[in-house]
Amino acid sequence: MNAVATVSPARSGAGSPVATFGALLRREFWEHRGGLWSAQVWTTGILLALMVLSLLIGEAFRLKFVGNVDISGVAVIGLEQLGPAEMAEFRKGLEIGLWGLGMINQIVLYFVVLFYCIGTLYDERKDRSILFWKSLPATDTQTVLAKLVTAALVAPVLALVAIAALHVGFLLLVGLYAAFHGVNPLPFLWQPGIFTRVWGQMLATVPVHALWALPGIAWLLLASSWAKRAPFVWAILLPVLAGVFYTMIETALRLRLPGTWFWEHVVARIFSSPGSMVLRPWQWRGDNPFAHAAGQEQLMTTLTATSTWVGVGVGVVLLGAAIWLRRYRDDS
Amino acid sequence: MNTIIQARGLSKSFGATRALDQVSFTVPSGRIVGLIGPNGAGKTTALKAILGLTPYQGELKVLGLDPHTQRQQLMQDVCFIADTAILPRWIRVRELIDFVERVHPRFSRARCEALLAKTKIARDMKVKAMSKGMVVQMHLAIVMAIDARLLVLDEPTLGLDILHRKAFYEALLNDYFDHDKTILVTTHQVEEIEHILSDVMFIQDGRIVLDAAMDTLPERFAEVLVNPDQRDQARALGPLHERSVFGKSAMLFDGVGRDRLAAFGEVRSPGLADLFVAIMKEKQQ
Numbered sequence: 001m002n003a004v005a006t007v008s009p010a011r012s013g014a015g016s017p018v019a020t021f022g023a024l025l026r027r028e029f030w031e032h033r034g035g036l037w038s039a040q041v042w043t044t045g046i047l048l049a050l051m052v053l054s055l056l057i058g059e060a061f062r063l064k065f066v067g068n069v070d071i072s073g074v075a076v077i078g079l080e081q082l083g084p085a086e087m088a089e090f091r092k093g094l095e096i097g098l099w100g101l102g103m104i105n106q107i108v109l110y111f112v113v114l115f116y117c118i119g120t121l122y123d124e125r126k127d128r129s130i131l132f133w134k135s136l137p138a139t140d141t142q143t144v145l146a147k148l149v150t151a152a153l154v155a156p157v158l159a160l161v162a163i164a165a166l167h168v169g170f171l172l173l174v175g176l177y178a179a180f181h182g183v184n185p186l187p188f189l190w191q192p193g194i195f196t197r198v199w200g201q202m203l204a205t206v207p208v209h210a211l212w213a214l215p216g217i218a219w220l221l222l223a224s225s226w227a228k229r230a231p232f233v234w235a236i237l238l239p240v241l242a243g244v245f246y247t248m249i250e251t252a253l254r255l256r257l258p259g260t261w262f263w264e265h266v267v268a269r270i271f272s273s274p275g276s277m278v279l280r281p282w283q284w285r286g287d288n289p290f291a292h293a294a295g296q297e298q299l300m301t302t303l304t305a306t307s308t309w310v311g312v313g314v315g316v317v318l319l320g321a322a323i324w325l326r327r328y329r330d331d332s
Numbered sequence: 333m334n335t336i337i338q339a340r341g342l343s344k345s346f347g348a349t350r351a352l353d354q355v356s357f358t359v360p361s362g363r364i365v366g367l368i369g370p371n372g373a374g375k376t377t378a379l380k381a382i383l384g385l386t387p388y389q390g391e392l393k394v395l396g397l398d399p400h401t402q403r404q405q406l407m408q409d410v411c412f413i414a415d416t417a418i419l420p421r422w423i424r425v426r427e428l429i430d431f432v433e434r435v436h437p438r439f440s441r442a443r444c445e446a447l448l449a450k451t452k453i454a455r456d457m458k459v460k461a462m463s464k465g466m467v468v469q470m471h472l473a474i475v476m477a478i479d480a481r482l483l484v485l486d487e488p489t490l491g492l493d494i495l496h497r498k499a500f501y502e503a504l505l506n507d508y509f510d511h512d513k514t515i516l517v518t519t520h521q522v523e524e525i526e527h528i529l530s531d532v533m534f535i536q537d538g539r540i541v542l543d544a545a546m547d548t549l550p551e552r553f554a555e556v557l558v559n560p561d562q563r564d565q566a567r568a569l570g571p572l573h574e575r576s577v578f579g580k581s582a583m584l585f586d587g588v589g590r591d592r593l594a595a596f597g598e599v600r601s602p603g604l605a606d607l608f609v610a611i612m613k614e615k616q617q
Contacts, residue, residue: 015408015434015438023430024435026431027427030423127421128418129418129420132414132419132420132471134385135411135414136407136432137404137435137437327403328387330385
């Protein structure tokens with residue numbers, strides 16, 4: 001017993017701000033592995049399985065109604081006749097397809113982050129595990145910031161990894177199918193430029209969206225930290241009711257049709273803060289609406305908009321309030 | 333001797349209820365202090381104030397720090413179990429150990445694993461799959477692997493059977509405690525911790541009604557079995573408490589010399605539980 005009784009000197013770095021913050025991030029991932037990662041993997045897996053299924057069904061129909069005719073000759077002739085203009089069209093189509101393929105993962109990401117933010121600071125109080133976390137030297141500021149980073153950066157990046165896997169899986173399936181029919185898919189599907197562009201664009205939106213979404217995420221975290229029960233009501237219903245109230249007051253005072261300022265800058269912003277820039281329906285335009293919503297133009301507009309930076313300020317205040325509540329409120 | 337906790341005029345109210353009413357006490361280092369009181373007496377409120385978990389009025393210094401405003405610094409040297417079974421239910425044993433190891437500079441993984449080796453807790457187990465007793469063992473293994481200067485335990489053995497309770501207090505005394513450490517513990521099982529305490533504080537209705545070193549108790553308190561015919565004479569000496577045992581009266585005296593009591597029968601030192609009951613009843617009247 002004596003051997004164990006001597007406390008070995010602490011590992012260097014343990015308890016330092018970096019080590020602590022890293023541990024807090026890992027902690028969030030462990031707790032929410034199901035939503036942050038497994039849900040994304042499952043989405044990708046199910047979508048790929050559906051593609052396999054549809055290819056098999058298509059093949060079965062072809063065999064039944066067309067017969068096992070060798071189509072490679074036809075296909076090769078058809079594909080080889082593609083000129084530069086057609087090839088450009090094909091690339092464009094592929095890019096649209098890649099953006100569209102990721103949408104289910106994006107929607108999963110949206111709901112996971114929404115529920116994560118609303119639950120995280122509430123659940124630890126409800127099951128009283130907060131008293132355990134508070135018995136360790138991680139500060140309330142570090143803890144709440146780790147939750148913010150998880151919601152705004154970790155979750156979207158993990159979703160992106162799953163989307164990239166989905167893209168690769170999709171092209172492999174299509175390629176195999178083509179190869180199976182004697183068509184060399186490489187000239188068409190080997191498009192590293194498109195991949196790096198789509199993935200790079202998706203990745204670039206993550207930090208920009210995080211800035212823009214800061215007040216919304218911070219509001220959700222504050223509601224989670226504040227609510228004694230039903231944090232969902234505080235997080236979602238309160239802004240909506242405030243919007244209704246605002247509209248009524250404005251109508252009564254000005255005797256004209258109310259403006260949409262509050263709805264646009266408060267309610268809609270809260271609702272569109274989880275997830276990513278792709279999920280901005282009001283920016284879905286053109287041939288490739290999702291790419292447009294997450295396009296370079298949108299990045300620049302967001303980064304230079306006053307409302308983004310005012311929002312960052314508001315977000316910092318709301319986050320401060322959430323931290324203060326976790327630190328000083330005693331409701332156990 | 334260093335002062336670990338110093339409270340002066342510590343008060344805390346919840347509405348009209350005074351959970352702590354002008355409480356003053358000092359805890360020096362190297363002591364094991366039992367804070368004992370009935371439910372709702374203010375034990376938990378006092379501990380929460382000491383741990384910086386609740387605001388209060390009055391003056392309070394823990395390791396020379398203000399627990400409310402300097403909590404972060406304080407938690408480097410203070411460890412606590414605020415209540416039983418508050419470990420997060422989703423976490424796995426190895427995740428828990430990894431986390432504490434990264435966050436706490438005074439945590440020893442080797443020590444924690446040695447403590448866990450004596451239990452049936454497996455590394456892959458989730459807290460929610462553990463029995464109540466295992467959760468307590470897990471929590472204690474973590475806390476005892478942290479080399480803290482002050483350890484605060486609020487009902488640490490609730491939910492453990494008697495074998496595990498005994499083993500826990502034995503380990504606490506033999507493997508954990510040394511003269512640089514201080515332990516503040518509350519429990520309902522007074523008899524079980526009696527022999528490990530160095531000091532005891534009784535708290536009732538937000539006030540400290542007894543604050544004494546254990547080794548001074550026999551000088552102050554004595555119990556004697558009095559025959560019915562001598563009852564009135566003995567009562568004249570002002571017993572703190574009286575209860576009947578087989579037709580005789582067991583009377584507990586505070587500050588009456590043992591030589592005077594010996595005239596009535598055999599004098600013995602009361603147990604902590606008897607003393608607790610006597611003082612609580614006396615103050616209620």
